[in-house]
Amino acid sequence: MKTIAILNGPNLDRLGKREPEIYGKATLADLEAALRAEFAGRAELEFFQSNHEGELIDRIARLADARCAGLVINAGALTHTSVALRDALLGAHLPAVEVHISNIYKREEFRHTSLTAPACTAVITGLGLEGYHAAVRFLLKA
């Protein structure tokens, strides 16, 4: 069975607890349960959230070494700032889908630039948590 990793960056552990008008009411645990329910018996899902850039980079390198089938990444605000995360994704040579819960292009201008998107196969933005489901479906077909 394919292993797909779902990585979430800074502050996404706060999902469902703040700013529900932007990010919805579901928590990260709700998202994990929903993904596990949809892909039960079809994919091995590995979840990781960190508020620390280096931990995300270390995890991406480990996934590359383990020849994970693909990864879904919502790097949070690091999307807009992190050359190091971009380099980690480029170095991993893994199919990767960048997901944003909100539509980053409808928000402040500083969110319109993603440093990590060019290192990913595809980007999904603005579909809410459905974006993670769509990303896993895509990676399983890839």
Ligand code: CA2
């Ligand atoms: O829309 C997205 O998924 C973002 O990646 C979320 C990031 C933001 O910096 C990006 O521009 C777009 C913020 C993650 C913070 O998540 C929270 C969730 C609930 C409550 C507070 C923060």
